[in-house]
Amino acid sequence: MRYLPLNPADRQAMLATIGAPDIDALFADVPEEARLDGPIEGLPGHASEMAVERAMGAMARKNLSAGDAPFFIGCGAYRHHIPASVDHLIQRGEFLTSYTPYQPEIAQGTLQALFEFQTQVARLYGCEVANASMYDGSTACWEAIAMARRVTRRGKAILSAGLHPHYVSVAQTMARFTGDVIDSALPDLTEGAPGDDSARLFAAIDEDTSCVVVQYPNVLGHIGDLSELAARCHEKKALLIAVVPEPVALGLIRSPGEMDADIVVGEGQSLGVGLNFGGPYVGLFACREKHVRQMPGRIAGETVDAAGKRGFVLTLSTREQHIRREKATSNICTNAGLCALAFSVHMTLLGEKGLRDLAALNHAKAVRAATRLANVPGVELVNGPFFNEFTLRLTEEARPVLRALADRGVLGGVSLGRLYPDGDGRENGLVVAVTETNTQDDVVAYAAALEEVMA
Amino acid sequence: MSMLNEGRPTRPIEAEPDTAADTFTGNRALMIDEPLVFEIGDTDQCGVDFDEAPEGESRIGGLERNRPIGLAGLSEPQTVRHYTRLSRQNYAIDLGLFPLGSCTMKHNPRLDEKIARLPGFADLHPLQPVDTLQGAFEVIYELAVWLMKLTGMYGVAMSPKAGAHGELCGILAIRSALEARGDMREVVLVPESAHGTNPATAAFAGYRVENIPATAEGRVDLEALKARLGPDVAALMITNPNTCGLFEREMKAISDAVHAAGAFVYCDGANFNAIVGKVRPGDLGVDAMHINLHKTFSTPHGGGGPGSGPVVLSEELSAYGPLPFVAKQRDGSFRLIEEENAAEIHPHGFGRMAAFHGQMGMFTRALAYILSHGADGLRQVAEDAVLNANYILRSLEDVLDAPFAASGPCMHEAVFSDAGFAEGLTTLDVAKGLIDEGYHPMTMYFPLVVHGAMLVEPTETESKGTLDTFIGALRSVAERAKAGDESLHAAPVFAPRRRLDETAAARNPVLVWKETEQAEAAE
Numbered sequence: 001m002r003y004l005p006l007n008p009a010d011r012q013a014m015l016a017t018i019g020a021p022d023i024d025a026l027f028a029d030v031p032e033e034a035r036l037d038g039p040i041e042g043l044p045g046h047a048s049e050m051a052v053e054r055a056m057g058a059m060a061r062k063n064l065s066a067g068d069a070p071f072f073i074g075c076g077a078y079r080h081h082i083p084a085s086v087d088h089l090i091q092r093g094e095f096l097t098s099y100t101p102y103q104p105e106i107a108q109g110t111l112q113a114l115f116e117f118q119t120q121v122a123r124l125y126g127c128e129v130a131n132a133s134m135y136d137g138s139t140a141c142w143e144a145i146a147m148a149r150r151v152t153r154r155g156k157a158i159l160s161a162g163l164h165p166h167y168v169s170v171a172q173t174m175a176r177f178t179g180d181v182i183d184s185a186l187p188d189l190t191e192g193a194p195g196d197d198s199a200r201l202f203a204a205i206d207e208d209t210s211c212v213v214v215q216y217p218n219v220l221g222h223i224g225d226l227s228e229l230a231a232r233c234h235e236k237k238a239l240l241i242a243v244v245p246e247p248v249a250l251g252l253i254r255s256p257g258e259m260d261a262d263i264v265v266g267e268g269q270s271l272g273v274g275l276n277f278g279g280p281y282v283g284l285f286a287c288r289e290k291h292v293r294q295m296p297g298r299i300a301g302e303t304v305d306a307a308g309k310r311g312f313v314l315t316l317s318t319r320e321q322h323i324r325r326e327k328a329t330s331n332i333c334t335n336a337g338l339c340a341l342a343f344s345v346h347m348t349l350l351g352e353k354g355l356r357d358l359a360a361l362n363h364a365k366a367v368r369a370a371t372r373l374a375n376v377p378g379v380e381l382v383n384g385p386f387f388n389e390f391t392l393r394l395t396e397e398a399r400p401v402l403r404a405l406a407d408r409g410v411l412g413g414v415s416l417g418r419l420y421p422d423g424d425g426r427e428n429g430l431v432v433a434v435t436e437t438n439t440q441d442d443v444v445a446y447a448a449a450l451e452e453v454m455a
Numbered sequence: 456m457s458m459l460n461e462g463r464p465t466r467p468i469e470a471e472p473d474t475a476a477d478t479f480t481g482n483r484a485l486m487i488d489e490p491l492v493f494e495i496g497d498t499d500q501c502g503v504d505f506d507e508a509p510e511g512e513s514r515i516g517g518l519e520r521n522r523p524i525g526l527a528g529l530s531e532p533q534t535v536r537h538y539t540r541l542s543r544q545n546y547a548i549d550l551g552l553f554p555l556g557s558c559t560m561k562h563n564p565r566l567d568e569k570i571a572r573l574p575g576f577a578d579l580h581p582l583q584p585v586d587t588l589q590g591a592f593e594v595i596y597e598l599a600v601w602l603m604k605l606t607g608m609y610g611v612a613m614s615p616k617a618g619a620h621g622e623l624c625g626i627l628a629i630r631s632a633l634e635a636r637g638d639m640r641e642v643v644l645v646p647e648s649a650h651g652t653n654p655a656t657a658a659f660a661g662y663r664v665e666n667i668p669a670t671a672e673g674r675v676d677l678e679a680l681k682a683r684l685g686p687d688v689a690a691l692m693i694t695n696p697n698t699c700g701l702f703e704r705e706m707k708a709i710s711d712a713v714h715a716a717g718a719f720v721y722c723d724g725a726n727f728n729a730i731v732g733k734v735r736p737g738d739l740g741v742d743a744m745h746i747n748l749h750k751t752f753s754t755p756h757g758g759g760g761p762g763s764g765p766v767v768l769s770e771e772l773s774a775y776g777p778l779p780f781v782a783k784q785r786d787g788s789f790r791l792i793e794e795e796n797a798a799e800i801h802p803h804g805f806g807r808m809a810a811f812h813g814q815m816g817m818f819t820r821a822l823a824y825i826l827s828h829g830a831d832g833l834r835q836v837a838e839d840a841v842l843n844a845n846y847i848l849r850s851l852e853d854v855l856d857a858p859f860a861a862s863g864p865c866m867h868e869a870v871f872s873d874a875g876f877a878e879g880l881t882t883l884d885v886a887k888g889l890i891d892e893g894y895h896p897m898t899m900y901f902p903l904v905v906h907g908a909m910l911v912e913p914t915e916t917e918s919k920g921t922l923d924t925f926i927g928a929l930r931s932v933a934e935r936a937k938a939g940d941e942s943l944h945a946a947p948v949f950a951p952r953r954r955l956d957e958t959a960a961a962r963n964p965v966l967v968w969k970e971t972e973q974a975e976a977a978e
Contacts, residue, residue: 001832003562005918006839014846014919018864023838026845026864027733029702034738039830040604046829049566056823059597060575062590064583073580076810083503085535087572090757093549094542097563099895100759102555104957105950106890109545110758113538116492119967123525129966135616135761138810166810169794173777173806177627177660223518253518277591278581278811279616280761292964298759302968303960306945306953315960321619321655322901326664331655334617334749338757345538348492349502351528357505363515364508371511385516406584414582421795436505 001046066275066411070442072369074389074433075219075414076137076164076245077278078270080358081437086272086345090338100298100334104313105305110337111312114300117344124250124347125264126257127286132298132314133340134283134332137267138170141213141243143285143296143330144263145171145180148211148239150294150329155180156208161187162195162218163243165419171213180210186420187220189429192384194220194391202232209238211263216242216256217249219419220382220431221389230260239263246270247284247343248435249387251359263287271350272342282339293319296330358436362388366434369443373432376447378454382429389433391416394454398430401453408449486951489540493968496527502534525970544951545758546895552917552925554847556868556898556910557650557698559728559750564827567754567820576819581811585791591815592781592789598822599781602746602767605833606727607737610773612766613780614813618725621745621764622656622692624777624808628743628768629690629719630660631775631805638717640689646675648699648902653692653723662689669904672862673699673870677708684716694723695739696730696866698902699859700844700910710740719743719772727751728914729841729867732834742769748814752821763817776801777808839915840867843922847911850926854933858905867914873907877939882907887954888932890947894925 101107
């Protein structure tokens with residue numbers, strides 16, 4: 001077995017040192033009736049690298065990968081080009097095969113990278129501080145709601161209709177057990193501002209409200225100024241939580257922090273991480289400095305060593321489970337370390353100029369695609385302002401249309417009927433994402449296929 | 456090409472060994488300090504080239520950024536150098552033995568990295584039409600089958616993102632099952648040796664946490680447990696093998712007592728690597744257990760994640776598991792059960808724990824690891840891990856206090872205490888001394904039930920030769936601690952940094968870099 005260095009002679013010699021007659025003697029504390037006397041039946045034995053590659057490769061080939069089709073799917077996960085050096089760097093064994101940096105003297109690489117990551121996230125979001133990452137955007141969103149409860153000591157969270165329905169589901173699941181009240185709504189395909197329910201949010205904020213959660217850009221691609229919402233929240237001493245599904249957007253549009261959001265969270269998968277069929281991803285989490293002791297998750301901080309040299313450590317760990325146990329701010333132990341590193345390397349390669357160029361390219365391509373697709377008979381663009389994702393309203397149900405597009409080799413977006421099974425007019429909605437990876441040929445192919453299917 | 460040696464000294468000139476001058480850079484040969492990216496980069500510097508953006512109107516509704524972001528960039532060569540230099544300041548399993556107890560730092564096969572990067576896995580979107588994803592569902596299903604068979608359990612929830620998330624999943628399923636019985640229980644019992652995530656999870660799920668004491672031999676006190684069980688107890692969260700490195704001999708009696716009281720047994724599966732292929736937790740009365748794929752099935756720890764924490768469940772609890780999940784149909788194809796069809800197929804599920812399908816990138820790696828080892832290899836993994844740990848325990852018990860040495864063989868990890876260290880010398884000193892010997896230290900001060908605990912987990916990855924050298928190093932450092940060698944307080948002296956001031960970091964948190972720092976430093 002290629003991964004196991006002990007040979008039979010080693011094992012015998014070690015058993016002799018231990019004073020055990022055989023390996024079973026070391027399992028003597030396992031009740032005899034529960035001990036298995038051989039490999040579990042019905043499961044295959046060990047296999048060579050070649051055999052495993054063959055078996056796994058066969059499964060991989062049964063999927064249609066995004067790179068093999070004109071690809072326009074978004075809704076919380078975006079396909080961007082990742083520079084080759086990102087994956088090379090995160091595969092360095094010193095990053096890939098290290099642990100949570102509990103021994104800072106021999107983990108400065110990870111710790112400094114996390115400190116840089118926190119700085120990048122805080123600046124991108126327009127916030128004062130950020131943590132060292134969360135599992136993903138959806139769990140970061142829930143953790144923000146839980147943090148708002150701790151800060152305000154109130155239990156009602158108002159969720160915008162434009163928040164990704166999976167994120168809403170996660171919050172509803174958790175709130176059932178924590179006792180938080182979740183006030184949510186389904187989005188309308190309002191002309192010019194789909195999913196924007198500011199009026200509802202304004203009316204709902206009261207003295208029991210811990211937070212309002214709004215997505216930016218929202219799940220239907222709409223973008224709107226959050227400043228008034230922030231002011232209305234603060235009037236009632238509630239927090240504004242902004243959820244950013246697409247970090248690239250903030251290379252072009254104003255950050256939620258600039259518009260006075262108190263907590264900004266989001267998905268970081270767009271930079272460095274890739275699609276990965278939904279995970280692992282990286283949750284980003286930033287807030288005001290005055291609330292930092294209520295922030296969940298790992299945090300890296302700057303300090304000095306015994307010789308006076310600058311160094312970094314995990315800090316404020318008195319919030320965390322391994323110290324506080326049942327009184328911790330969260331039960332989270334790991335973050336998404338390697339994905340955070342991938343995000344950070346990609347962001348370093350981009351820098352501010354690159355991020356702005358990337359965002360501008362995404363927007364320009366999306367505008368061009370939206371214009372072209374809206375020219376297809378039976379298709380109309382619902383959005384006013386948007387970044388790289390927009391909603392089309394078809395004259396028929398979108399789901400079968402997408403199915404027919406897939407048969408023509410085009411992955412055309414996400415049907416709202418899948419995200420919101422209860423219909424109510426949403427089933428004709430189709431959310432389309434366009435990134436720098438989409439060529440003009442992709443758009444032409446999409447439009448042609450859509451014309452054919454809608455005819 | 457040849458090098459001209461004529462006139463060039465080829466033998467070192469004798470010099471005093473300790474006369475190394477301070478260097479101009481502050482670097483020490485291969486040990487190169489690296490500034491922050493914000494100190495060397497520039498907002499105009501970029502390591503990526505883009506196609507020209509097409510001409511066209513802007514449609515962002517007047518939301519242009521109105522101030523700079525402040526993101527420093529680097530060209531590609533600068534970026535590669537920056538992160539390569541940082542990487543060299545990390546210890547890693549690729550460099551050597553990483554005996555961090557309870558964390559299971561074993562070799563990460565590179566095949567698994569290659570498999571996870573196949574475009575047919577890595578370049579899939581979670582919301583693609585389901586018939587373009589049959590191979591992805593097959594991976595999830597195959598891995599699920601392995602996990603169920605290895606644990607002897609009825610079902611498995613694949614979506615939890617990490618071990619603690621899996622704990623939460625299990626506890627939520629238990630709470631749902633109790634609620635469905637109309638039985639509102641309030642307390643979760645946790646042995647005092649448990650991982651901190653256990654009480655934190657129970658509290659997060661709305662339970663009050665009470666501790667159960669351990670016996671002197673390091674196992675759960677069954678009589679104390681029985682005395683505490685009652686109609687208010689929802690579950691026992693137990694770790695087996697436990698954090699003292701021992702198998703809970705009375706696990707079946709513990710489970711029976713918990714079930715007799717109408718409660719559930721949650722097992723923290725962090726230590727499953729010690730028994731995989733040897734014992735099935737389902738045979739011991741466990742109702743729910745998470746499996747850290749990054750421990751038992753060796754997906755890389757990555758400097759603190761991403762993890763993955765599938766939860767195996769009993770038949771009763773499976774009815775309450777989260778969405779979404781994959782089901783195999785009669786014709787062999789796979790179906791995704793999510794909100795739109797859950798009412799019909801999975802009506803009692805407690806809902807979604809995270810967007811999308813869980814940690815696919817970890818599933819592909821874990822399945823490659825499992826297929827590589829097979830049922831026989833996984834059993835060998837457990838045996839070698841336990842053998843290595845016992846070898847360390849018995850090789851060091853003469854020099855280090857092993858509080859549970861008489862409690863039977865250890866499982867995959869051995870625990871030592873600081874008893875016998877000279878006045879003023881601590882577990883921390885020994886740990887830092889090990890750094891100078893070229894090792895990552897063991898887990899310190901955990902489990903909490905042992906004073907100055909040192910928890911050593913070698914895993915099956917280590918050869919006898921590696922273990923012998925490590926044993927020699929730990930013996931040497933332990934002897935220094937017992938002899939009162941005060942120089943250990945200064946350790947590490949050969950690492951990239953000396954001991955760091957964690958108190959100052961927490962008292963005055965500096966969590967992001969600010970330009971003013973640089974300006975002040977220049978003054």
